[in-house]
Amino acid sequence: MNWLTAPGHLLVCDLDGTLLRSDTSLSDAARDGLNRLVAAGVALTVASARSTAAMRPMLPGVDLGLPVIEHNGAYISDLRTGQHLVTNALDPAIAGRAVELLGDTIVTAWDGARDRVHFGPDLNPGAGWFIGEKRRYRDPRLTETADLRAVADREQVVMLCSYVPDEDAPAVAARVQEAVGEGARVWTALNSYSAGWSEVVVQSPLATKGAAILELRQRLDLHGEITVCGDHVNDLPMFAVADRRIAPANAQPEVRATASVVTGTNDDDGVVTYLTDQLAISRRATAE
Structure with missing residues (x-):
């Protein structure tokens, strides 16, 4: 066999x-x-x-x-x-702290009834690629949200993803990891679809x-x-x-x-x- x-x-x-x-x-x-x-x-x-x-x-x-x-x-x-x-969601306090540190980030969450992908009005080219791709296949989760910090208080956040210049990504990830400690897993990787922009991702350790x-x-x-x-x-x-x-x-x-x-x-x-x-x-x- x-x-x-x-x-x-x-x-x-x-x-x-x-x-x-x-x-x-x-x-x-x-x-x-x-x-x-x-x-x-x-x-x-x-x-x-x-x-x-x-x-x-x-x-x-x-x-x-x-x-x-x-x-x-x-x-x-x-x-x-x-x-x-x-x-496997982030603790609300950890998610909120990470949003504060990252600023312009994409917040993937569950609002109790449906999945959401929250994003702000000002997108850099890396984040613009991410949202643009989802608009092309009409992703029903897309939600433009002015106050991303508030999302962490009212929804189950499962992932934060920021796009930062490649050379800045390791330092940004290290700063966030130090702030959230063992409450989250923070990692970074090059994005093959958006040259020059790396992902900094924050998720539950689980x-x-x-x-x-x-x-x-x-x-x-x-x-x-x-x-x-x-x-x-x-x-x-x-x-x-x-x-x-x-x-x-x-x-x-x-x-x-x-x-x-x-x-x-x-x-x-x-x-x-x-x-x-x-x-x-x-x-x-x-x-x-």
């Missing part, structure tokens, strides 16, 4: 830079490959910094039946309905892809190996809990360094090609 279809095995793939091409599209070949994996009995889902509202139009025709991990582990959710099965994968595996009663596929530093927490780690050739250096397998690039559908090749090898071996 192949490791992909072994009892209790869980396969979790990142989206941007891994399954999606550099233009954020999912190729027809990748879609068909993912559906072949699901049809073969592979327990497959995705873990992304994106929301279910963003995932749905980016995964057209993909037959994903398992819950997905969104916002880097802030939520485990039903992809079709967007219902949150698990929520909101990681790795922690979410372990929670999801328990909920699904899967007790076999874990295989993960990713390219970005926010994928390292799920690499840490995996038995098998797959990265495309375009992955960031620290991700490639910890990978068990490096495939072709995302623009060549390297990860899906590798996975479907492994499935085909298994089927040939069984037939022989």
Whole structure:
């Protein structure tokens, strides 16, 4: 039996830079490959910094039946309905303090009835790209809000994301982390879609892809190996809990360094090609 279809095995793939091409599209070949994996009995889902509202139009025709991990582990959710099965929110005081320090930030939250993405009226080019992309696919969460600090007092904040010049990002992240202490996880990474602008992200310490994968595996009663596929530093927490780690050739250096397998690039559908090749090898071996 192949490791992909072994009892209790869980396969979790990142989206941007891994399954999606550099233009954020999912190729027809990748879609068909993912559906072949699901049809073969592979327990497959995705873990992304994106929301279910963003995932749905980016995964057209993909037959994903398992819950997905969104916002880097802030939520485990039903992809079709967007219902949150698990929520890892920031403490309101911590969220408020981080907003004060970051100033111009994007606040992702739950208002008790619906998901929200709050943003201010003045956007720098990095944040402008982020909001502009969501306007293009008519993201229903977008909410222009003058007082972002007040959001932390009235809603469950699951993520803060500021876009700052690349050279400033490490210092900004360090200053926020020092202020919030162990009450939040602060990290920074280059944004491949907006040159010159890095993300500074603030989330609950519980909101990681790795922690979410372990929670999801328990909920699904899967007790076999874990295989993960990713390219970005926010994928390292799920690499840490995996038995098998797959990265495309375009992955960031620290991700490639910890990978068990490096495939072709995302623009060549390297990860899906590798996975479907492994499935085909298994089927040939069984037939022989």
